[in-house]
């Protein structure tokens with residue numbers, strides 16, 4: 393009911409549903425859950441409901457603060473490495489993973505209204521254009537339940553020359569997915585497991601529709617990468633990794649990048665973080681099954697997420713966390729050593745940092761020390777129209793800007809020797825600094841976060 397209170401005035405007639413007269417209800421056909429919803433009731437996701445015999449969406453334009461990130465945050469390594477993206481999350485989800493890394497926004501009953509923002513499609517496009525960002529990313533909770541807003545905004549993005557990235561658990565029916573394929577350029581699919589029982593017991597979803605959706609995307613021209621969160625005690629066996637890798641090789645091809653990603657304990661699942669040994673073992677198995685490009689996510693060390701030439705083995709792209717460098721690609725995207733075409737779809741390697749702003753005195757500062765568990769952070773604007781930020785680390789200086797539209801950006805540890813970063817603004821109380829516990833994690837300012845980590 394919470395979403396009705398928040399956005400009743402902005403609700404829209406939803407797409408993909410029909411009336412079931414016998415049951416005196418509407419049936420939602422957006423996700424394979426196919427909720428049967430009586431008048432006055434909401435579906436499982438908590439953001440779509442029956443209003444006098446019609447299915448309405450209550451979260452049109454309702455999201456969390458837009459964030460500037462890099463494309464690697466979304467487990468996308470083979471599409472313009474290092475490019476800046478505008479990440480957009482909404483609320484609700486068609487699944488309910490016990491280990492959900494973003495449960496404070498995906499599970500509507502836990503929503504804090506103060507964390508919500510209201511956007512129009514035009515505002516999103518303006519934000520991307522004004523901040524010179526070439527990719528918008530539908531991400532965090534899951535974009536499936538934001539379908540109407542995603543479609544309207546993505547169509548505008550296409551006509552503005554902005555690429556569209558869709559990061560999802562892909563629990564969606566074929567018809568809405570077909571519509572998405574027309575406007576999305578990049579799909580990053582989070583496959584939870586190849587075990588149907590794990591899906592049923594721990595995600596409240598089903599495996600088959602997810603695999604069907606992956607096959608549907610693979611037949612299109614969209615860029616596709618697959619990731620799997622390795623959850624301690626749930627899908628971390630050698631057999632789990634083998635099944636995922638084998639299915640990918642046999643059904644969509646050995647060239648599709650596969651990311652094994654470390655998890656952190658969250659929501660209703662409290663087993664320890666994924667040990668590095670489990671991720672390294674999963675990578676070895678995936679390679680032995682024939683996966684050509686297997687990467688580890690949320691692992692801050694050398695040589696777990698580099699891209700090498702398939703022909704001569706030379707290093708093409710070097711990565712550490714979310715930091716990316718061109719290590720061996722020619723301007724025309726070939727291996728500098730042997731001339732083989734690279735597997736990367738487009739190269740750019742722009743610096744994330746901007747120019748030094750004129751006349752700003754960065755005389756307030758705070759240090760943030762990286763730890764074994766905290767290697768990324770969000771800087772969140774707390775007040776003011778424009779906040780300029782100077783970052784000092786490893787002998788280098790970087791400049792960033794937050795403004796009325798974009799109130800968050802992500803910073804990550806950029807090398808193994810880097811122990812801390814120093815953050816400067818005109819007034820440090822203008823920002824909050826919050827640890828990001830894994831790269832897809834969207835921390836919100838509420839009681840579930842250790843407030844001792846905030847600057848204010």
Ligand code: SF4
Nearest residue numbers: 420423426427435437
């Ligand atoms: S999108 Fe929401 S209402 Fe529709 S079937 Fe899925 S969970 Fe149910």
